[in-house]
Amino acid sequence: MVSDRIRKKITRYFTGENKIIFSNIIPSCDSLANKFAGINELGIYLHIPFCNRICPYCPYNKELFNETRCGDYVDAVIKEIDLYAPFLKDKPVTSFYIGGGTPTTMLGKGIEKIINHLYRHLNMNCSVHMESHPNHLTEDNIRLIKSLGVRYLSIGVEALQERHLKAIERPYTVEEVKKNVERAVAGNFDCVNIDLIFDLPGQTRQEIEQAANDIIKLGVHQVAAYPLFRFNYTRLGKDFQKESNALTTMFRRRSFIKSLEDIFYASDFKRSSVWAFTKDGVDKYCSVTVPLYIGLGASGSTYLNDIFYINTFRSDEYIKTLTEGKLPIALSVALTADMQMAGWLYWRIYETRFRKSDFSRRFNGNFEEKYGSLMKTFSMMGYLKNGNDQITLTDKGSYWIHAFEDFFSISYINKLWGTSFQNPWPEQVIL
Numbered sequence: 001m002v003s004d005r006i007r008k009k010i011t012r013y014f015t016g017e018n019k020i021i022f023s024n025i026i027p028s029c030d031s032l033a034n035k036f037a038g039i040n041e042l043g044i045y046l047h048i049p050f051c052n053r054i055c056p057y058c059p060y061n062k063e064l065f066n067e068t069r070c071g072d073y074v075d076a077v078i079k080e081i082d083l084y085a086p087f088l089k090d091k092p093v094t095s096f097y098i099g100g101g102t103p104t105t106m107l108g109k110g111i112e113k114i115i116n117h118l119y120r121h122l123n124m125n126c127s128v129h130m131e132s133h134p135n136h137l138t139e140d141n142i143r144l145i146k147s148l149g150v151r152y153l154s155i156g157v158e159a160l161q162e163r164h165l166k167a168i169e170r171p172y173t174v175e176e177v178k179k180n181v182e183r184a185v186a187g188n189f190d191c192v193n194i195d196l197i198f199d200l201p202g203q204t205r206q207e208i209e210q211a212a213n214d215i216i217k218l219g220v221h222q223v224a225a226y227p228l229f230r231f232n233y234t235r236l237g238k239d240f241q242k243e244s245n246a247l248t249t250m251f252r253r254r255s256f257i258k259s260l261e262d263i264f265y266a267s268d269f270k271r272s273s274v275w276a277f278t279k280d281g282v283d284k285y286c287s288v289t290v291p292l293y294i295g296l297g298a299s300g301s302t303y304l305n306d307i308f309y310i311n312t313f314r315s316d317e318y319i320k321t322l323t324e325g326k327l328p329i330a331l332s333v334a335l336t337a338d339m340q341m342a343g344w345l346y347w348r349i350y351e352t353r354f355r356k357s358d359f360s361r362r363f364n365g366n367f368e369e370k371y372g373s374l375m376k377t378f379s380m381m382g383y384l385k386n387g388n389d390q391i392t393l394t395d396k397g398s399y400w401i402h403a404f405e406d407f408f409s410i411s412y413i414n415k416l417w418g419t420s421f422q423n424p425w426p427e428q429v430i431l
């Protein structure tokens with residue numbers, strides 16, 4: 001297919017490789033000890049795979065909540081932390097993010113035990129960012145969430161018209177979800193983020209404008225707005241495979257994003273990532289904020305300079321492997337210097353602004369030599385502002401990252417995650 005050929009060309013341009021090969025080569029404890037030795041600070045991502053029901057569009061690693069499985073999962077995550085603890089010693093963990101699935105399914109069911117264990121055994125130097133489901137935000141649960149040290153809370157609202165909530169099978173009404181968001185906002189978190197999905201089937205521009213205005217009125221600090229991505233291994237993705245006019249989708253989405261930009265900028269929000277708008281002066285809610293991180297839990301992924309690896313997706317296999325005293329790593333990829341730099345650039349652009357000097361610090365190299373001409377071209381095309389040290393993505397540039405993500409990352413995720421769902425221990429995945 002033409003799109004596959006273009007993807008290969010882009011991969012080659014940025015990484016020097018024709019393909020990226022994930023294989024079941026598991027790093028030894030000695031090699032991990034060496035990798036950690038050169039790291040000064042890192043982040044932790046904890047994956048909670050449980051949900052009370054499964055949404056038809058959701059690409060993430062999730063399963064229905066089950067009390068017994070949840071108890072075993074808590075014990076397994078604690079074992080995984082204990083396996084990493086000797087590598088970390090007292091290195092500061094400066095970013096901690098709990099995602100899912102739905103982390104709030106585990107409130108009062110062991111998540112507190114995991115968090116306490118982390119704070120007792122590692123040098124946790126940060127507050128907690130956590131995802132939540134709106135239906136879980138009762139007064140009692142908000143108190144519980146705060147008692148865990150969560151200062152940054154995200155709520156999966158997704159839509160604010162009954163017909164769209166129904167179409168994507170979200171189990172609440174507009175009135176209910178607004179009340180729960182208001183309760184969270186009153187909870188005095190440093191940042192309350194709302195997830196919205198736009199370009200839902202049949203959604204009009206007026207509807208997304210109404211949703212954005214309504215959300216702002218609730219007093220939230222941040223809104224992350226994603227177009228509805230179609231993952232071919234989800235129920236909704238399968239239904240949509242026939243409808244594939246990429247060009248009209250691109251133009252339609254451009255108009256939705258333009259509306260969102262106008263509304264948020266007029267209300268004192270600033271773009272804080274390709275997808276998110278944050279109230280001016282608020283510290284943003286986001287996933288792990290430091291470049292290097294450990295991923296705990298089923299499907300957790302870890303990035304340590306020259307290696308990226310992913311845990312098995314299946315929670316039963318994850319639990320079994322840790323019970324045997326082994327790390328639950330399923331797939332890994334060794335990263336060349338070019339691959340590390342390309343990954344670094346992708347994430348910095350995603351955050352919409354970065355410093356060239358950070359590249360020099362991280363890679364001991366010259367940013368201008370490596371990416372200078374590419375940045376000049378992008379700057380001439382109006383995609384970014386190319387300052388002496390600072391690079392800032394423009395709204396036009398953010399839009400093209402949207403399009404790139406849909407074309408590139410989604411295709412990679414479809415393959416990597418799609419395979420990992422089917423097989424807990426794949427031999428190889430070639431991207």
Ligand SMILES: C[S@@+](CC[C@H](N)C(=O)[O-])C[C@H]1O[C@@H](n2cnc3c(N)ncnc32)[C@H](O)[C@@H]1O
Nearest residue numbers: 057058100101102131133156195226227228229
């Ligand atoms: C793990 S969920 C959030 C927490 C919780 N599980 C919930 O659904 O409320 C993460 C977010 O990913 C986004 N998301 C999930 N599937 C998506 C898709 N196919 N396209 C775009 N966004 C999606 C939604 O905005 C969702 O809130």
Ligand code: SF4
Nearest residue numbers: 051054055058100101
């Ligand atoms: S969107 Fe959230 S609640 Fe729905 S299945 Fe995915 S993780 Fe679970």
